[in-house]
Amino acid sequence: MKGRQSASGVLSTVMGLALTILFSFGLVILLIFLLSKMPAKTIYAFFIGPFSNKYYLGNMLNVAVPLIFTGLGIAVAFKSSVFNLGGEGQVYAGGLAATIACLAIPHAPGLVGMALALVAAATVSAAIAGFSGFFRMKWDADEMISSFLLSAAVALVCNYFITGPFDDPNNNILSTYPIAKQFGLLKIFPPSKLNVSAFLAIAAAILVYIFMNKTHAGYEMRMCGLNREFSRYGGIKVSRYLVLPMILSGALHGLGGGLMVLGTYQAAIKGFSFGMGWNGIAVALIARNNPLGVLPAALLFAYLDAGAKSAMLGGDVTFEIASIAQSFIFYLVTAQALYDIVRKRRRA
Amino acid sequence: MQLLEMKGITKLYADDLVANDSVDFSLEEREIHAIVGENGAGKTTLMKILYGLEQPDSGSILFRGVKKSIHSPLDANRLGIGMVHQHFKLIPDFTVAENVVLGIEPLRAKIFVDHVTAAREIRRVIESHGFSIDPNARVRSLTVGQMQQVEIVKMLYRKAELLILDEPTSVLTEQEIDSLFSTLRSLREDGKTCIIITHKLQEVMDISDRVTVMRKGGVVAVRSTSEVDKAELSRLMVGKNMLFQLDRKYAACGDSALEFKDVTIRQRGSNRPLLDRVNLTVRSCEIVGVAGVSGNGLGELEDSAAGLRRIDSGQILFDGQDISGLSTGELRARGLAYVPADRLHRGSSLSSTVTENLIVTNHHNFLRAGFLKSGKIRHYATKLVESFAIDGGPRIAIGTLSGGNIQKVILARELTGEAKIVVVSEPTWGLDVASSQFVYEKILEMRSAGAGILFISSNLDEIIGIADSIAVMYRGKVVGFLRNEQDQSKEFKEFIGEYMLGLRDDFVSPDDFVSRDDFAVRAKGESS
Structure with missing residues (x-):
């Protein structure tokens, strides 16, 4: 009986999500009819375009990669009832840290440089997020606020480094010097930008899933996330789990940023990761904080993105149509999820 | 004269949990009627249906011989049915009078709450039933027994003719119980009817005129209290003889x-x-x-x-x-082993499985290189679930269990081992x-x-x-x-x-x- 109850719970969640997605697709179609002079062609471009050639398809998958990392970062934190709203700054800082690491060792062998770059990215972002967790543990400062504010400040600092000390005067965009060629990740689906970071994203989702569900620390983190008083009562050191989820969350965000640089941009461009943090929250919420669910949720977001780009080129609408659809999904999904969070926080 | 008749009331929760299974229940005017039964026998569900908090899946309710459908507590209040919940629904920072009139405040010029009229009305109710509370006292400063009186006054102020009391004595002292019972008797004198839900058989004998015994969602017996004794009630409730008997010596x-x-x-x-x-x-x-x-x-x-x-x-x-x-x-x-009073929040994590709840204190014992040994844990949890006869199984969310079973999970965790x-x-x-x-x-x-x-x-x-x-x-x-x-x-x-x-x-x-x-x-x- 109980098993069936929870199964029907899952079913209703999936049904709800399916409805949400159908609504948003409906909205896209409606908007195209209103805005386009050649709706049939534009609709075709939006929905089918991303699959029409290897370039589009690969790029769509490539957009999903950083979303998987930020989505996982948020899922880890939210599962522990720790609220990291600083994803934007953490992705950005991670990307910059990876770039600087690569620029510092231009002659190192490829794998060494990549590894160092990713370690730098994860460490810097973990530290930034970890601060908020530490403040929460030490002085009960709301990590939701502090991570958000810190992220806003960090983004400005990153802007300074990208347009100041590391600015490459030889190009006409605001970006750092490019990293050395050997640090670029192997492309796996030419001519698109899709690269081996896609495998890393899948591996990350599986590892996070195993960590949360099979390990000692994961169990304690989940218990703290569900009920902190119960965890303290059971003997778990709860204050530790205000900091650890933040650190993990920051590290995952940093990796997302670092992989974007190594795999896609080969430099830190001003604002290159814009939106990745916030969209990561949406992805995690759609996935109901399930690490494996993050994979399809990130793909959905990437699909809307790619569809809009395709409709822009193959039809006659602007890119904003994707943002409207994404935010529509975001509102519908977060309404329920935020309700749960607020209820949980009130109880905690 | 018959005040109330509930006929063939059936209520299903979830898919196949029958909370009430074609229950017939009737109530005479001016009687104190006890409903007894074990946890999960369906007493509270039946009363929630009567008070409009739950809707029955089938069956009908006749109040004073007329068929009624009760969709909300407001409907119930309108019929003159009032309920005193086990957990009081009072605002501690409000006065007694403010709590009593909450929601139906007498108004002056249709805007302002008429505190004077409210206090006078309430004082009349209080005095006519021999309560010992001051309408102007803050609820925060009252004893538990007095808070319960406020709840009763609240219902009487709403002109309740039928009072439902859910486990009213569970929080009271002996003296307070005595005073509650004399209140109930005086209410009966005034022509009111009371339903009292309880676990305690002595109270049934002390206060009730008739008693309905429920077991597993159905009514197993309706008796005049004068014709039964505790042993028989106990047997009817659990289906076998069970008396409060402990083998214990001072040591x-x-x-x-x-x-x-x-x-x-x-x-x-x-x-x-x-x-x-x-x-x-x-x-x-x-x-x-x-x-x-x-x-x-x-x-x-x-x-x-x-x-x-x-x-x-x-x-x-x-x-x-x-x-x-x-x-x-x-x-x-x-x-230390510790069974807390607050089972639902402190003692368990409701959305976690029974297994996850069982190992919170000792999951350190099931580790290999930072990983939880799931086989060992499953074995351990299954063993505890069996030896403590916990309904359901180790893998379901503990929040879906009944109160008694949740407590068994906590006991299994705390009272196993040294x-x-x-x-x-x-x-x-x-x-x-x-x-x-x-x-x-x-x-x-x-x-x-x-x-x-x-x-x-x-x-x-x-x-x-x-x-x-x-x-x-x-x-x-x-x-x-x-x-x-x-x-x-x-x-x-x-x-x-x-x-x-x-x-x-x-x-x-x-x-x-x-x-x-x-x-x-x-x-x-x-x-x-």
């Missing part, structure tokens, strides 16, 4: 296990002591029962013994070592006879195994039934300490009740048992 076997020395806790922001220089010793193989009315420091005693609340002064010693300030985790490592000290608070609250008996047996087993047990409860019957000695708390102080001789007589309960209500101040020192041979008390040393 203090060890040295001091847990010691409170002048422990004081002050309310944050004020100087009011919540625990006031408490001295208490629990030795191994001994059950120290702590009795008291809620709000008199029982909760603070529980929290501080379990390491969940800092004490402001004094010392808590565990085998001679100062443990004040240690966390629950550190205390557990030293041999413990030197066991802190138990309100362990049978809301449980039926069979489940309570099970709880007592487990606690006695722990005692036989050498644990010292701090047994905190507002249920005096069970304290007298199980404890070796009894400490009574009033306003944060230990005001009485007695060797317990399992005397279930009414006089003895009233004697303890007087301490609980602060009517006696003759207790002096915890080194000295209050002698109860003649209920007289020797004073020794000077008053603390």
Whole structure:
């Protein structure tokens, strides 16, 4: 009986999500009819375009990669009832840290440089997020606020480094010097930008899933996330789990940023990761904080993105149509999820 | 004359959980009707349907011979049905009068609340039924018994003719129960009808005119109270003979296990002591029962013994070592087991599985290189689920279980394995006879195994039934300490009740048992 109850719970969640997605697709179609002079062609471009050639398809998958990392970062934190709203700054800082690491060792062998770059990215972002967790543990400062504010400040600092000390005067965009060629990740689906970071994203989702569900620390983190008083009562050191989820969350965000640089941009461009943090929250919420669910949720977001780009080129609408659809999904999904969070926080 | 008839009421929860299975229930005017039954027998569901909180899947309700559908408590109020819930629904910072009129305030010029009229009306209700509350007092300052009176006044103010009382005595002292019962009798004189839901058979015998016994969602018997006795009711309730009988002998076997020395806790922001220089010793193989009315420091005693609340002064010693300030985790490592009063929030994580709940205290024992050994854990959980007869299974969310089964999960976790000290608070609250008996047996087993047990409860019957000695708390102080001789007589309960209500101040020192041979008390040393 109980098993069936929870199964029907899952079913209703999936049904709800399916409805949400159908609504948003409906909205896209409606908007195209209103805005386009050649709706049939534009609709075709939006929905089918991303699959029409290897370039589009690969790029769509490539957009999903950083979303998987930020989505996982948020899922880890939210599962522990720790609220990291600083994803934007953490992705950005991670990307910059990876770039600087690569620029510092231009002659190192490829794998060494990549590894160092990713370690730098994860460490810097973990530290930034970890601060908020530490403040929460030490002085009960709301990590939701502090991570958000810190992220806003960090983004400005990153802007300074990208347009100041590391600015490459030889190009006409605001970006750092490019990293050395050997640090670029192997492309796996030419001519698109899709690269081996896609495998890393899948591996990350599986590892996070195993960590949360099979390990000692994961169990304690989940218990703290569900009920902190119960965890303290059971003997778990709860204050530790205000900091650890933040650190993990920051590290995952940093990796997302670092992989974007190594795999896609080969430099830190001003604002290159814009939106990745916030969209990561949406992805995690759609996935109901399930690490494996993050994979399809990130793909959905990437699909809307790619569809809009395709409709822009193959039809006659602007890119904003994707943002409207994404935010529509975001509102519908977060309404329920935020309700749960607020209820949980009130109880905690 | 028949006031109410419920016919063929069926209520299904979830897919196949039948809470009420074609229940017939009828009520005569001007009677006090008891509904008894174990947990999950369907009593509360039936009353929720009558009060409009739940809708039946089938069946009909006839009120004064007319078929009615009751969709909400407002509908019920309009028919003259009122309910006093087990957990009071009062606003502590409002006065009695404000609480009573909440939602139906008399208005002046259709805008302003007419406090004068409200207070006068309420005073009339209070005086005509012999209640002892001041309409202008803040609810925060009332005793639990008085809060219950406010709930009753609230219903009478709404012109209730039929009062439903859900477990009204579970939070009351002996004296307060007496006064509640005389209130109910006077209401009956005034032509009101009462339904009282209870677990306690003695109360059924004391107060009711008729009794309906429910079991497993159905009615098994309706009797006139004068024609039944407790043994028969008990048999009808559980389907077999089961009487409150514990095999226990006094046997203090060890040295001091847990010691409170002048422990004081002050309310944050004020100087009011919540625990006031408490001295208490629990030795191994001994059950120290702590009795008291809620709000008199029982909760603070529980929290501080379990390491969940800092004490402001004094010392808590565990085998001679100062443990004040240690966390629950550190205390557990030293041999603490703890069954909290707050089962749903502190004692369990409702959306986690039974297994996850069972291993929270000892998952360290199932580790290999940082990974949980799922096979071992499954085996362990299955074993506990079987030996504690927990319904469902190890993999379902604990929040979907009944209250009794949730408590069994907590007991399985806390009372398995070795413990030197066991802190138990309100362990049978809301449980039926069979489940309570099970709880007592487990606690006695722990005692036989050498644990010292701090047994905190507002249920005096069970304290007298199980404890070796009894400490009574009033306003944060230990005001009485007695060797317990399992005397279930009414006089003895009233004697303890007087301490609980602060009517006696003759207790002096915890080194000295209050002698109860003649209920007289020797004073020794000077008053603390």
